[in-house]
Amino acid sequence: MTPATAARPLPTTHEMTGAQYAGRACVWCEAPLTQGRVLAGQASGQIGAHVVGTPAYQCLPDSGCQFLIEGDR
Numbered sequence: 001m002t003p004a005t006a007a008r009p010l011p012t013t014h015e016m017t018g019a020q021y022a023g024r025a026c027v028w029c030e031a032p033l034t035q036g037r038v039l040a041g042q043a044s045g046q047i048g049a050h051v052v053g054t055p056a057y058q059c060l061p062d063s064g065c066q067f068l069i070e071g072d073r
């Protein structure tokens with residue numbers, strides 16, 4: 001069951017792959033973002049005692065998985 005929210009919770013930085021962390025892969029489907037990217041939000045995480053945030057990116061609306069988010073409701 002998926003709650004009808006406007007946006008999915010982003011993974012933490014700890015859960016992101018290196019490519020996702022670097023903004024080279026979609027945060028949802030891990031597709032390489034060679035054609036462009038859209039900011040999905042700010043992923044949060046913790047490195048030692050430091051709380052960090054990094055931008056997370058997703059596929060372009062017409063070429064990737066954003067419909068999964070838009071169609072969530």
Ligand SMILES: [Zn+2]
Nearest residue numbers: 026029059065
């Ligand atoms: Zn995607």
